[in-house]
Amino acid sequence: MKRKQWLIGAAGCGATAAFVVTVALAGRQEPTVIVRPSAPVPAAPVALKQAAPVIDLTKKVRQPFVDTTFRAQGVKRFSSGGCTQRWKHGCTSYEGMRRGTVEGILAFRKASRCKVTVSGGTEKGHARMRFSHENGYKIDIMPTKCVTKYIHRTMKKVGERSDGSEMYRVRPGQLFANEHDTHWDIFYGPEWCVKRLIRHRACG
Numbered sequence: 001m002k003r004k005q006w007l008i009g010a011a012g013c014g015a016t017a018a019f020v021v022t023v024a025l026a027g028r029q030e031p032t033v034i035v036r037p038s039a040p041v042p043a044a045p046v047a048l049k050q051a052a053p054v055i056d057l058t059k060k061v062r063q064p065f066v067d068t069t070f071r072a073q074g075v076k077r078f079s080s081g082g083c084t085q086r087w088k089h090g091c092t093s094y095e096g097m098r099r100g101t102v103e104g105i106l107a108f109r110k111a112s113r114c115k116v117t118v119s120g121g122t123e124k125g126h127a128r129m130r131f132s133h134e135n136g137y138k139i140d141i142m143p144t145k146c147v148t149k150y151i152h153r154t155m156k157k158v159g160e161r162s163d164g165s166e167m168y169r170v171r172p173g174q175l176f177a178n179e180h181d182t183h184w185d186i187f188y189g190p191e192w193c194v195k196r197l198i199r200h201r202a203c204g
Helices: 063-072 099-112 145-154 191-198
Strands: 002-012 015-025 032-037 075-077 116-120 138-141 156-160 166-169 174-179 183-188
Touching (some): 099 145, 174 191
Parallel strands (some): 075 116
Antiparallel strands (some): 156 166
């Protein structure tokens, strides 16, 4: 009796199974087919995609981090005193700014494609409240033609502040106010606070 063997592979479910097929030939009789598995072939390793890190938008960040991040994305800083100290008038400080405020300005810069210059941060001299400049929830930027045109074109006017500054918004958690045409006062914080500010109510 003669026997012949073939190695046959079958792919499925990310792995390859191999079988040895033995055919026994006996005279003129019908061939006898015997199938038995060969040694298992290990499946190729699958690379696992790492989840993106979760960013705490309420976390306060330091001056060097914000300064480096803004510079890398083309966001400039202006201060009449040419300084960054929080406790000095005339300075523009990023110290203690919330991560959500930083990410908000970067998103605005990318979407608008405008040159953005920060003229107010966490330095002293702003109104003191829970969701304030001092606590890192607000930031001022210069009212260039490009910036103002983009806000008017893409955002909805939602009223005026008690000081007459027009308020605009396009998504939850942010509020833009044209403060006497000298700068755009921007708030990044909880939506419930935004709604209260629009109705001229304090939120802490």
